[in-house]
Amino acid sequence: MSSSEESQYLAGLSKMVFFDIVPQQSSQAFLWSLFNSITDPIFVKDRQHSWMFVNDALCQFMGYERAELIGKSDYDFFCKTEADAFWERDEQIFTTGLSDEHEQLITDYQGETRIISTKKSLFSDEVGNSFLVGSIRFIGSKNKIETALLCQTVNKLEQEIHERQETEKRFRRHSNALQQLVQSEKLQHDDFQIAIQYVTEVASLGLDVERVSVWLYTEKGLGIQCIDLYERENNCHSHGFELSFCDFPRYFQALKEEQVIAVSDVHNDPRTWEFSASYTTPLGITSMLDARIWSKGQVIGVVCCEHLATQRQWTLEEESFIGSITDFVRLVIESDNRKIAEEALRQSEMQLRQQTQQLELALFELQRTQIQMLQSEKMSSLGQLVAGVAHEINNPVNFIYGNIAPAHDYIQNLLNLINLYQEYYPSPVPVIQSQIAAIDLDFLMADLLKLLSSIKIGAERIREIVLSLRNFSRLDEAEYKAVDIHEGIDSTLLILENRLKTKPNCLGIEIVKEYGNLPLIECYAGQLNQVFMNILTNAIDALEERDEQRTKQQIRQLPSVIQIRTEIINHNQIAIKISDNGLGIPENIKQRIFDPFFTTKPIGKGTGMGMSISYQIVTKNHYGTLECISSPYQGTTFVIIIPLKQQQLAN
Missing domain, CATH: 3.30.450.20 (PAS domain)
Structure with missing residues (x-):
């Protein structure tokens, strides 16, 4: 339909x-x-x-x-x-x-x-x-679609870099062969043909074009002859074609006046109109990059690069590249200046290597962004799951908690009624006396209110956990919000409480809070909670790893402590300092702690992205700083500095 x-x-x-x-x-x-x-x-x-x-x-x-x-x-x-x-x-x-x-x-x-x-x-x-x-x-x-598109971009760029690396290998192989020819005493005729073939292939690889040809003026000066034509798709060479100056006068006049002719659209450039019917249109050529071969004060030929299928805007680097190729052709023809020829080859190879390095850098940045988006999507999905579970738990808990008070009143009234019965009917019938003894009525009446009090404490605890889960999983990706930073830290600590409390084989980790008098902070609360979770988890891991190597007596003498301190440091910035008294971080590791994929944990325990993502969240998303201060055996402190109001920086 x-x-x-x-x-x-x-x-x-x-x-x-x-x-x-x-x-x-x-x-x-x-x-x-x-x-x-x-x-x-x-x-x-x-x-x-x-x-x-x-x-x-x-x-x-x-x-x-x-x-x-x-x-x-x-x-x-x-x-x-x-x-x-x-x-x-x-x-x-x-x-x-x-x-x-x-x-x-x-x-x-x-x-x-x-x-x-x-x-x-x-x-x-x-x-x-x-x-x-x-x-x-x-x-x-939106996150899933953006992530999918980014994955496609990364895959495409990886393929492009692989092809570029293969191109660079072939380029280097051909350039080495050319250097050997240039370094020989004299180029023979066969060597000259081989050198020109190498030149056309090098130009095709370096500029990523489908066809490259080298043309030299004929002896009579009335036309131009194709010395070599390389077609990359078929990987073949051919030669022997001739053109007359009379057929393309405007083009050959442009060669006398311009070192390089860069044509992005052959159908709309006056210099190539005369080619359309007989040459460019039948072959599907859309763009051309030509450079004249200049020797002893006159034009002796041209190197012609042809791009098919789509229009192409030539860059200054590409024009410089084809210029170095023509210089080399001239030197091969003259065969009298090896050093200059070698320098021309070296420049061409260096330009190709720079292009490959730029692509590799772009791929690295894309891969890091891809990992961050995947991690962000996972955290977003986890946040939605946690928020949904918290919402579902909250309803029955509120139902239970709301009924505890009237249940307490009802039970208290029933107990008062039983007391009245005992006062006015101290000697009940034997059946009732037997039942009183069976249920231990005195203990039941004394313990029932304690039982209700325990249920109330448990319900309050569940409400606190639900509130912490909802605070931790804030769904606030769309905009900044003014939030209480201390709520985010407390909710993170509550989620990690199971790892902090004392266990049979572990004395636990003490948390020391030194909260300053902070106003509401404009931030992505969910993202900052993720930063707190990453830093606190790493601190707990480090302290647990140290305590495994100590006796209980040593732990009692120097207990594991995590200190969290917040303060206002100037009119528009706050600092959040999270410190532990562990073994510290060696200098060589500290220098790489924010690098993507770097981790000191065993395989399966860490991805190496937690601190890298935390650094990006603080520095790029909140225009702040994240610093690690540590020395061996002196503990570690992470200092987060973010502005009070984000829009002041944006403006």
């Missing part, structure tokens, strides 16, 4: 719901069931842009009940920027009557940014009222 047919079908169904079906309960129930069985969100709006109908899928996407959505507009649920975009497109449909289909980014009620495809169409009832019907289809999350 095409897009237009689908829109018409959707409009027809909506019209049936509102206008063409008699108000019979069975028919309406059938249509409601039909719409709610569709997994894509569907909605209908009136002329005032208010929702008149929404199916279950849209309710689930919005995170609201149907009754909360009906009669409301986009401005009641989305940010103003998104709502303005919806309103403008809807109004265009109402005004023109034309259907609309488009893709856009949208943030759902859980804070996840996703790409959706929306289809909308217009219909009217019998009395002329207009209604808009639309459907939504999810394409994917």
Whole structure:
């Protein structure tokens, strides 16, 4: 079904719901069931842009009940920027009557940014009222799509670098052969042909073009002859073609006036118009880079490089490269200056190596970005999972916690009633006395309130854990938020509490907090929590590794301690210092601690990306600094400095 047919079908169904079906309960129930069985969100709006109908899928996407959505507009649920975009497109449909289909980014009620495809169409009832019907289809999350595109880019660049490295090897092999020929006493005729063949292949490899040819002027001076033509696709050489000056006068005049002729589009450049019918068009040539061969004050030939299929903008480096190739051809022809020839070859090889190094650097940066995006996506997914679990746990815990107080009152009233019975009926019948003894009534009455108190403490503990999970997994990737940094640190410590507390074979790690009086800080809270988690986890690992080599007596004499200190250091910066009293970090390791993929942990225990990502989060995302201060046996301190307000730096 095409897009237009689908829109018409959707409009027809909506019209049936509102206008063409008699108000019979069975028919309406059938249509409601039909719409709610569709997994894509569907909605209908009136002329005032208010929702008149929404199916279950849209309710689930919005995170609201149907009754909360009906009669409301986009401005009641989305940010103003998104709502303005919806309103403008809807109004265009109402005004023109034309259907609309488009893709856009949208943030759902859980804070996840996703790409959706929306289809909308217009219909009217019998009395002329207009209604808009639309459907939504999810394409994917923004992070996942960006990550997939980045992976494709990395793979393509890796392939390009591999090809470039192979090209460089062939280039070096040919240039070495050329140097050997130049260093010989005199180039023989056969050697000359071989040298020119090497030249054309070197030029093809260095410039990444499909065809390279070397032409020399004929003895009579009336034309030009092809000494060698190299075709990279077929990996073959040919020669013997001749051209007359009379056939291409404008081009040969340009050769006398210009050292290099760079043509990005042969069909729109006056210098190559005369080639189109007989040469460039039949061969599929789109761009040309030619350089004249100059010897003893006159033009003696030309090196011609031809690019096929797509237009190409030649760079200054490429023009310089073809210039060095023509210098070498001249020297091969003259065969009287070996040092200059060798220098020309060396320059050409150096330029190719620089291009390869630039590609390798770009690949390294892309790979690091790819790892960071994958890690960010994992943390985002983990955050959504944690937030969802915390939300689901929070509801029953609140139910339990909210019922503890009335349960306490009810039980207290029952105990008071039992006390009254014991006071006024001290001698119950034997059956009751037997049951009192069986259940140990006195202990039960004394322990029941203690039991309720324990349940209350446990429920409060679960609420604290849920709150910490929600604080730690903040879904705030879209914008900076003003948050309490101390809440993020405390929630991270609570998650790590199992590793900090005393165990049968471990005395635990003491946490010392020295929190300053900080205001709310504008930051990506979830990302900073990730930094705290990475630094604290590394500190715990280091302290546990040291304690495994010490006795309990040694640990009691010098217990493991992690100190966390926060303070304002100037009018727009705060410092967060996380220190441990472990063995410290050697200087050679400290210098590489923020390098991607560097780790001192065994295989399977660390990826080497935690501190690298933390460094990027602090320095690039928050315009701050992250410093490691450590000496052997003197402990380690990580100092995080970030601004109070991010927009001051942005402006």
